[in-house]
Amino acid sequence: MKGYFLTRILSLVPVLLIVSVFVFFLIHLTPGDPASVILGPQATPEEVEQLREQMGLNLPLYQQFFEWFTGILRGDLGWSISQNKSVINAFFEHLGPTLSLAVLAQGISIVLAIPMGIIAAKKRGTKIDQSVMVVAMLGLAIPSFLLGLLLMQLFGIKLQWLPVAGYEPLSSGLWEHLKHMIMPAMALGVIQTAVIVRMTRSSMLDVLSTNYIKTAYAKGLKERIIYYKHALRNASIAIITVLGETFGSLIAGAVVTETVFNLPGIGQLVMNSILRRDYEVIQGTILLAVVSYLAVNLVVDMLYGVIDPRVRMSRKG
Amino acid sequence: MQESLLEVKNLKTSFSTESGVVTAVDGVTFTVHAGETLGVVGESGCGKSVTAESILQLLNERTTKYEGEINYKGKNILTLNKKQMQQIRGNEIAMIFQDAMTSLNPVFTIGDQITEAITAHMKMGRKEANKKAIDMLSLTGISSPEMRFHEYPYEISGGMRQRAMIAMALVCRPNLLIADEPTTALDVTIQAQILEVINNIKNELNMGIVMITHDLGVIAEVCTHVVVMYLGQVIEDADVESLFSNPAHPYTKGLLQCIPQIDGDRSRQLYTIEGIVPSLDNVPKGCRFSQRCPHSDAKCLNEPPLLEEINDKHKVRCWHYDKI
Numbered sequence: 001m002k003g004y005f006l007t008r009i010l011s012l013v014p015v016l017l018i019v020s021v022f023v024f025f026l027i028h029l030t031p032g033d034p035a036s037v038i039l040g041p042q043a044t045p046e047e048v049e050q051l052r053e054q055m056g057l058n059l060p061l062y063q064q065f066f067e068w069f070t071g072i073l074r075g076d077l078g079w080s081i082s083q084n085k086s087v088i089n090a091f092f093e094h095l096g097p098t099l100s101l102a103v104l105a106q107g108i109s110i111v112l113a114i115p116m117g118i119i120a121a122k123k124r125g126t127k128i129d130q131s132v133m134v135v136a137m138l139g140l141a142i143p144s145f146l147l148g149l150l151l152m153q154l155f156g157i158k159l160q161w162l163p164v165a166g167y168e169p170l171s172s173g174l175w176e177h178l179k180h181m182i183m184p185a186m187a188l189g190v191i192q193t194a195v196i197v198r199m200t201r202s203s204m205l206d207v208l209s210t211n212y213i214k215t216a217y218a219k220g221l222k223e224r225i226i227y228y229k230h231a232l233r234n235a236s237i238a239i240i241t242v243l244g245e246t247f248g249s250l251i252a253g254a255v256v257t258e259t260v261f262n263l264p265g266i267g268q269l270v271m272n273s274i275l276r277r278d279y280e281v282i283q284g285t286i287l288l289a290v291v292s293y294l295a296v297n298l299v300v301d302m303l304y305g306v307i308d309p310r311v312r313m314s315r316k317g
Numbered sequence: 318m319q320e321s322l323l324e325v326k327n328l329k330t331s332f333s334t335e336s337g338v339v340t341a342v343d344g345v346t347f348t349v350h351a352g353e354t355l356g357v358v359g360e361s362g363c364g365k366s367v368t369a370e371s372i373l374q375l376l377n378e379r380t381t382k383y384e385g386e387i388n389y390k391g392k393n394i395l396t397l398n399k400k401q402m403q404q405i406r407g408n409e410i411a412m413i414f415q416d417a418m419t420s421l422n423p424v425f426t427i428g429d430q431i432t433e434a435i436t437a438h439m440k441m442g443r444k445e446a447n448k449k450a451i452d453m454l455s456l457t458g459i460s461s462p463e464m465r466f467h468e469y470p471y472e473i474s475g476g477m478r479q480r481a482m483i484a485m486a487l488v489c490r491p492n493l494l495i496a497d498e499p500t501t502a503l504d505v506t507i508q509a510q511i512l513e514v515i516n517n518i519k520n521e522l523n524m525g526i527v528m529i530t531h532d533l534g535v536i537a538e539v540c541t542h543v544v545v546m547y548l549g550q551v552i553e554d555a556d557v558e559s560l561f562s563n564p565a566h567p568y569t570k571g572l573l574q575c576i577p578q579i580d581g582d583r584s585r586q587l588y589t590i591e592g593i594v595p596s597l598d599n600v601p602k603g604c605r606f607s608q609r610c611p612h613s614d615a616k617c618l619n620e621p622p623l624l625e626e627i628n629d630k631h632k633v634r635c636w637h638y639d640k641i
Contacts, residue, residue: 218373
């Protein structure tokens with residue numbers, strides 16, 4: 001088991017190398033010169049040239065990449081020119097809102113989606129099933145920024161229950177924090193919900209047609225136990241796989257949602273860095289996002305073993 | 318005569334499918350007494366398993382319709398509600414299935430799956446339930462039951478899985494056991510052992526058993542009474558001696574001739590019944606076996622025969638049983 005995860009973690013190294021090459025060249029090949037953006041339109045060509053020299057932008061690309069990459073291996077993601085602090089510091093300063101948004105959105109989606117999926121599977125082919133699936137389709141079709149704006153209009157402006165936008169950290173109180181997070185988390189969570197409902201329904205349907213569910217009925221178990229113990233445990237393997245896979249779209253959605261609700265999260269950091277051509281921040285943040293995606297999927301992989309004893313067994317060998 | 322334990326009367330099980338209603342079991346009638354093993358025999362697709370699952374109403378409740386009567390201890394259980402039916406399942410009437418690998422939940426231990434059958438029907442503490450489960454496991458002759466208790470289905474052999482299934486089904490001491498091809502997936506030596514286990518427990522609990530099988534060897538070994546099914550109907554109903562010595566229906570005769578004889582002429586080709594079982598949406602108009610029967614005539618093709626009594630122990634559904 002330990003050996004299995006050691007191999008899994010080691011196999012991430014080549015993935016990271018490929019991702020960093022990709023991220024680096026993608027950004028360095030986009031037009032726009034960071035030096036002239038930083039110095040503004042009044043700067044003379046000489047001043048720009050001088051800053052370029054200072055930033056190492058005149059070195060050949062492969063050399064720039066080499067320096068950046070060896071920095072990463074030392075744990076140094078670089079320096080943000082626009083914010084005048086290390087990329088890691090900038091990242092962690094902006095992590096709070098994004099983390100909170102992601103956790104809440106995922107939480108909302110799980111709490112909504114799994115019971116909905118189970119009910120749809122249980123009432124398969126009925127009006128209830130159809131309406132759950134229509135709602136799920138709608139959730140999938142509405143872009144999160146539009147849903148965000150609609151929520152703002154309703155709860156922020158019409159009813160005035162919640163602040164329209166902005167952010168309060170957890171340190172200013174749980175309710176203060178949540179008040180600002182509920183709408184963005186809803187906007188983001190609904191799309192996730194749609195995906196998870198569909199997955200829950202279809203994997204529950206698969207499991208419910210198996211022989212061991214028939215056995216469970218034959219034993220005279222209560223339906224609640226059959227659905228939530230026997231069926232859900234087996235269906236959850238497919239469900240958590242989807243949770244891991246959609247984590248990527250959750251991050252992407254977070255960027256948009258943060259912009260709509262003016263949350264000072266990673267999304268805003270990336271947006272501002274792109275506008276200011278702050279290369280090292282963009283590279284570093286994307287790399288860290290990829291790492292967190294891989295980490296989430298590693299956790300999913302570990303959960304397989306917790307849920308299914310057969311997976312534990314095969315990893316022992 | 319003692320009172321019957323289970324009396325299936327004119328059971329008709331039909332499914333609504335996209336292409337219309339299909340009747341898989343059409344007017345099946347049989348009786349099981351306590352301490353008796355009734356064999357239900359027939360080819361694949363003849364409705365044996367549907368009959369078995371109809372007794373416990375395990376088929377898809379949305380698409381399945383049951384008609385007729387299933388009287389358990391004199392009470393028609395088809396009229397019970399969901400909750401009452403739950404109390405019967407596993408407690409009064411238990412069932413074991415053909416493929417123990419897929420019939421046990423892969424993610425829970427054997428012990429967990431047995432004890433939940435106990436706690437579903439009895440108020441019992443965890444320790445007591447565990448002990449009861451281990452006792453039941455050892456009664457099935459499984460090796461080192463305490464160890465098996467903590468193991469998962471994939472960790473034990475096919476024979477052990479079937480024993481675990483039996484323990485799970487019988488742990489609440491049901492009065493009736495429905496065994497749906499319990500030995501089909503096992504090799505011959507294990508098959509004999511499992512049948513013995515079932516038989517021993519039957520004698521101990523004075524259970525009635527409905528043994529579903531396509532294997533006439535199993536019937537000969539454990540059953541006292543047999544019904545032969547063909548395309549959703551009972552075509553012959555007899556005690557086991559009469560059936561083997563005096564089969565009346567051409568289909569039963571055919572089945573018996575299909576058994577290879579070691580002392581006969583081995584160069585002779587094995588007997589087969591011509592043709593295949595017709596599909597359920599295309600049931601023959603007359604006798605359902607008429608298209609495959611070597612003796613069929615115009616009457617057979619056009620008029621469906623009824624289950625007629627030959628003597629008080631033997632019934633048959635054939636127009637010409639007395640001539641062939």
